[in-house]
Amino acid sequence: MPPQRVFALPRQQSLLLPAVINPxxxxxxxxxxxxxxxxxLGIFLVPVRAILLSLVLMVTWxxxxxxxxxxxxxxxxxxxxxxxxxxxxxxxxxxGRTYYFCMGFRVVVKGKQVGSSEAPILAVAPHSTFFDGIVxxxxxxxxxxxxxxxxxxxxxxxxxxxxxxVLVSRKDPDSRKNTIQEIDSxxxxxxxxxxxxxxxxxxxxxxxxxxxxxxxxxxxxxPVQPVLMRYPNKLTLLLLTLCQxxxxxxxxxxxxxxxxxxxxxxxxxxxxxxxxxxxQALGVPVTDHTYEDCRLMISAGELTLPMEAGLVxxxxxxxxxxxxxxxxxxxxEGFATMASSCKGGRITIEEFARFLKLxxxxxxxxxxxxxxxxxxxxxxxxxxxxxxxxxxxxxxTEDVLRMAFQLFDTDEDKRITREEFTxxxxxxxxxxxxxxxxxxxxxxxxGSGFITFSEFxxxxxxxxxxxxxxxxxxxxxxxxxxxxxxPGDLELSSQTDSGEKQEDSVSDKxxx
Numbered sequence: 001m002p003p004q005r006v007f008a009l010p011r012q013q014s015l016l017l018p019a020v021i022n023p024x025x026x027x028x029x030x031x032x033x034x035x036x037x038x039x040x041l042g043i044f045l046v047p048v049r050a051i052l053l054s055l056v057l058m059v060t061w062x063x064x065x066x067x068x069x070x071x072x073x074x075x076x077x078x079x080x081x082x083x084x085x086x087x088x089x090x091x092x093x094x095x096g097r098t099y100y101f102c103m104g105f106r107v108v109v110k111g112k113q114v115g116s117s118e119a120p121i122l123a124v125a126p127h128s129t130f131f132d133g134i135v136x137x138x139x140x141x142x143x144x145x146x147x148x149x150x151x152x153x154x155x156x157x158x159x160x161x162x163x164x165x166v167l168v169s170r171k172d173p174d175s176r177k178n179t180i181q182e183i184d185s186x187x188x189x190x191x192x193x194x195x196x197x198x199x200x201x202x203x204x205x206x207x208x209x210x211x212x213x214x215x216x217x218x219x220x221x222x223p224v225q226p227v228l229m230r231y232p233n234k235l236t237l238l239l240l241t242l243c244q245x246x247x248x249x250x251x252x253x254x255x256x257x258x259x260x261x262x263x264x265x266x267x268x269x270x271x272x273x274x275x276x277x278x279x280q281a282l283g284v285p286v287t288d289h290t291y292e293d294c295r296l297m298i299s300a301g302e303l304t305l306p307m308e309a310g311l312v313x314x315x316x317x318x319x320x321x322x323x324x325x326x327x328x329x330x331x332x333e334g335f336a337t338m339a340s341s342c343k344g345g346r347i348t349i350e351e352f353a354r355f356l357k358l359x360x361x362x363x364x365x366x367x368x369x370x371x372x373x374x375x376x377x378x379x380x381x382x383x384x385x386x387x388x389x390x391x392x393x394x395x396x397t398e399d400v401l402r403m404a405f406q407l408f409d410t411d412e413d414k415r416i417t418r419e420e421f422t423x424x425x426x427x428x429x430x431x432x433x434x435x436x437x438x439x440x441x442x443x444x445x446x447g448s449g450f451i452t453f454s455e456f457x458x459x460x461x462x463x464x465x466x467x468x469x470x471x472x473x474x475x476x477x478x479x480x481x482x483x484x485x486x487p488g489d490l491e492l493s494s495q496t497d498s499g500e501k502q503e504d505s506v507s508d509k510x511x512x
Contacts, residue, residue: 309345
């Protein structure tokens with residue numbers, strides 16, 4: 001067996017694993033003492049708090065009805081003024097504070113909130129729990145961005161109406177555009193509208209990092225005041241919170257971030273710099289995870305993979321590799337097919353070989369090593385997406401495929417017979433006739449008994465790993481020839497090998 005090449009493939013920081021692998025799972029582990037304490041306190045506190053909360057809601061709901069009576073939410077909407085605004089800012093805010101007080105919340109406010117004329121938008125992070133709504137109470141009931149379905153929620157829907165939210169509808173294809181226009185209009189009203197409060201992460205996390213901020217709060221290009229939320233108690237699940245004597249929440253208003261001209265033109269840059277400021281103040285890292293990672297995580301679960309398998313830092317991967325959501329979702333389905341028999345959502349070289357219907361051999365080992373970016377002997381979905389996109393799909397050019405096709409077509413009659421196919425795979429990759437039969441039938445789509453170039457190309461398009469596998473085989477053949485050269489050619493061999501290493505390194509880093 002020829003010696004296998006060992007590549008030093010540098011990995012740029014841009015596609016290395018994030019500091020926090022899964023920011024969407026809250027792993028709450030309670031000690032026995034904590035559980036006993038929660039049970040004992042809960043026996044007394046939960047019933048009492050439930051009664052108090054019900055009484056507060058009985059008072060708050062009619063007040064909310066009065067405030068929003070005959071006040072439109074759609075069409076030519078004007079900000080609340082006069083008695084409506086007074087009742088909203090004073091009465092409703094006081095009832096809101098009472099509601100959270102009955103749940104045992106102790107609020108600590110740091111910094112100073114500026115007015116809507118100085119910073120029309122409040123950007124709040126991290127968003128981690130249902131209780132984060134307390135920041136709306138502390139900030140004086142500013143407008144929020146809310147799904148239109150929330151208005152139909154019994155009792156609480158009426159409270160949401162008091163905030164005059166910017167409504168988002170999943171059924172309206174123009175909803176995103178209309179939402180951005182409405183935020184822009186309110187932010188540039190010169191203080192006519194109250195501040196707009198936005199959770200720019202767009203979904204809940206476990207507070208271990210700040211994920212990518214959505215750009216909605218930053219597109220208007222107006223000053224944004226960052227607002228931080230901290231929960232020193234750690235236990236912020238509904239029942240656990242009610243079972244504690246008190247829950248501390250710290251709300252800190254940072255100085256407003258006034259955008260530069262560059263940031264006004266580039267909302268993504270504006271969002272990134274605000275996030276960096278907030279992360280430094282919180283003392284947590286940032287990652288490129290987004291809500292789309294949540295969707296991929298759910299899709300992974302539906303495909304019987306561990307949910308964590310779908311986490312790829314979608315924004316970074318899609319931007320670096322020029323991939324769309326549908327592309328990544330399709331790759332996840334392909335990965336699930338390959339990983340269906342393995343546990344933990346990670347593919348070993350044996351499973352990789354089984355999927356390709358090939359034995360473990362030097363070319364396959366080298367291809368697997370290119371996929372395995374962290375060298376742990378397995379391929380996860382993130383490595384698979386990067387590998388297929390950077391390594392395999394570029395190998396599916398027509399020139400490469402024609403070269404591979406010609407390897408099989410030994411008699412140059414522009415078609416590959418079963419014998420030709422068997423002969424090459426047996427000699428090059430060590431595949432037996434028995435293993436080869438099913439693969440040949442898959443490529444021979446029309447069942448004619450031979451493979452045309454169009455069939456070969458169509459198969460390579462949906463199975464890009466094969467194209468790279470054959471080019472890897474050709475490179476190994478060249479490498480073996482160099483190694484077998486006479487001693488006088490060693491210097492040339494070293495130079496050629498170095499050139500090949502550099503070429504492969506560049507190839508691996510195409511978009512890395």
